[in-house]
Amino acid sequence: xxxHQADDLQDLxxxxxxxxxxxGRRPRNFRALEKADGKAExxxxxxxxxxxxxxxxxxxxxxxxxFTGKGCAICTASASMLTQAVKGKPIAEAxxxxxxxxxxxxxxxxxxxxxxxxxKLVVFxxxxxxxxxxxxxxxxxxxxxxxxEDGGKVTTE
Ligand code: ZN
Numbered sequence: 269x270x271x272h273q274a275d276d277l278q279d280l281x282x283x284x285x286x287x288x289x290x291x292g293r294r295p296r297n298f299r300a301l302e303k304a305d306g307k308a309e310x311x312x313x314x315x316x317x318x319x320x321x322x323x324x325x326x327x328x329x330x331x332x333x334x335f336t337g338k339g340c341a342i343c344t345a346s347a348s349m350l351t352q353a354v355k356g357k358p359i360a361e362a363x364x365x366x367x368x369x370x371x372x373x374x375x376x377x378x379x380x381x382x383x384x385x386x387x388k389l390v391v392f393x394x395x396x397x398x399x400x401x402x403x404x405x406x407x408x409x410x411x412x413x414x415x416x417e418d419g420g421k422v423t424t425e
Contacts, residue, residue, distance in 0.1 A: 284391040292341030297334040297351035306418040310337075310411030312403050313425055317343040319408050321350075321415040330354045330362050333412070340404055342395060347408035349389055359416060365389075366409050373402045 304322035311318050317339035324332040333351040354362040368382045369389055373396050383390050395401045403424040411422045 284394045287388065287391045288342060288345040291345035291348040295335075295344050295348035297348065297355075298336065299334045300336055301332060301334050306415040308411045308414035308419050308422055310407045310414075310422040311424070312339075312343065312407045313423065314400055315340055315343065315404050317404055317407055319343060319347050319411055321347070321408060321411045323354075323412070323415050325359065325416075328359050330357055330359060330416075335408065339407070342392075342401055342404040343407055346392065346405045349391075350408045350412055353387070353389060354412065363413065363416070366413050369409055370406060372396070373405055 301322040301324055303324070305325040306323045307320065309318070309320045317337075319335055319337035319339055321333065321335050323330055333354050335347040335351055337347070339347070353365060357365070365385070368386055369392070371382060372386060372390065372393055392405050395405045407422070407424055410424070414420065414422050
């Protein structure tokens, strides 16, 4: 993490900032999966974020999810928290989480129960104030969605 990246986050709410910085510095599930069932590569040219998401599926569940790549603190933290959030979830539920996360970042009015279902992911609500940063946070999710279809490449442009 460079000073520049830390500065970008200084306006976020303190608690939210702590969580994002922690995941940005020590990302969880940062590894390649052996024999992944799905894989996709995401690229955000505005920031330079690159993230590869891999998933292992068992029946209708996401058995495992992991990522590799190089992104800014927000992108890395988002990918890290995504892998934690979707692991063990039914695929349908993981897709719904994508929709809800997307709402959280692009639509000021959260819908009923959305914040509870998002759990720790609500820390990204603060990113909404920074439209350019929204793509950093949503890139891993767009990439995850394509990885479920084993779909290839994603770009935010
Ligand atoms: Zn970024």
